[in-house]
Amino acid sequence: xxxxxxxxxxxxxxxxxxxxxxxxxxxxxxxxxxxxxxxxxxxxxxxxxxxxxxxxxxxxxxxxxxxxxxxxxxxxxxxxxxxxxxxxxxxxxxxxxxxxxxxxxxxxxxxxxxxxxxxxxxxxxxxxxxxxxxxxxxxxxxxxxxxxxxxxxxxxxxxxxxxxxxxxxxxxxxx
Numbered sequence: 001x002x003x004x005x006x007x008x009x010x011x012x013x014x015x016x017x018x019x020x021x022x023x024x025x026x027x028x029x030x031x032x033x034x035x036x037x038x039x040x041x042x043x044x045x046x047x048x049x050x051x052x053x054x055x056x057x058x059x060x061x062x063x064x065x066x067x068x069x070x071x072x073x074x075x076x077x078x079x080x081x082x083x084x085x086x087x088x089x090x091x092x093x094x095x096x097x098x099x100x101x102x103x104x105x106x107x108x109x110x111x112x113x114x115x116x117x118x119x120x121x122x123x124x125x126x127x128x129x130x131x132x133x134x135x136x137x138x139x140x141x142x143x144x145x146x147x148x149x150x151x152x153x154x155x156x157x158x159x160x161x162x163x164x165x166x167x168x169x170x171x172x173x174x175x
Contacts, residue, residue: 001054001127007047008124011084012146013153014040015117018091019110022103032161032172033095039160040153041088044120048081073127080119087113121145 014036021029029036052061054074068075091113094106125141164170 001050004047004050004054005124005128006152007043007050008081008120009145009149009152010156011040011043011047011088011153012117012121012149013151013155013157014038014043015084015088015091015113016150016153017157018095019113019117022091022107022110023114028173028175032157034092035160035164035170036157037088037092037095039157041085041092043153043156044081044084044088048078048085051077051081073123073130077123077127080116080123083116084113084120087116118146121149124149 017029018033018036018040020026021031021033051074052058055061055064064075064078070076087109090109091106094102094109122142122145125145129137129141161170161172165172
């Protein structure tokens with residue numbers, strides 16, 4: 001579960017930067033949207049796989065779809081992570097699309113993706129808040145997780161951008 005928390009947090013920076021660039025028309029963010037989405041998608045796919053481990057067996061995945069128990073935090077976690085993965089994929093598809101209406105569709109997806117990014121980290125905080133015997137139950141957990149996820153995700157994105165620039169695969173201004 002610790003690796004799940006790490007990768008969910010790392011995924012935040014990429015999607016938030018790419019979505020914010022599209023929604024608010026921030027040109028500097030739009031220039032780095034492609035590596036941002038790719039890092040976000042990779043991290044959320046890894047974290048989604050780590051949630052499947054918590055189910056206790058491969059056969060239980062089917063039960064999550066056929067007979068979901070909405071009292072279980074894992075059902076909500078699986079739901080928001082699935083939505084998050086879909087938003088990442090749609091954002092990537094519209095970002096690389098050469099169609100003239102792709103920018104408008106990307107803007108719409110970005111407007112939906114930003115609240116979903118906040119939901120993912122709020123549900124993650126909810127998981128820890130429900131741990132019996134821990135003093136983690138607090139109303140500040142969700143905002144704390146969102147801010148922490150943005151920090152760690154932006155850190156990963158910056159490292160990835162510098163690595164891509166050093167390798168000569170991607171150019172971007174220092175600003």
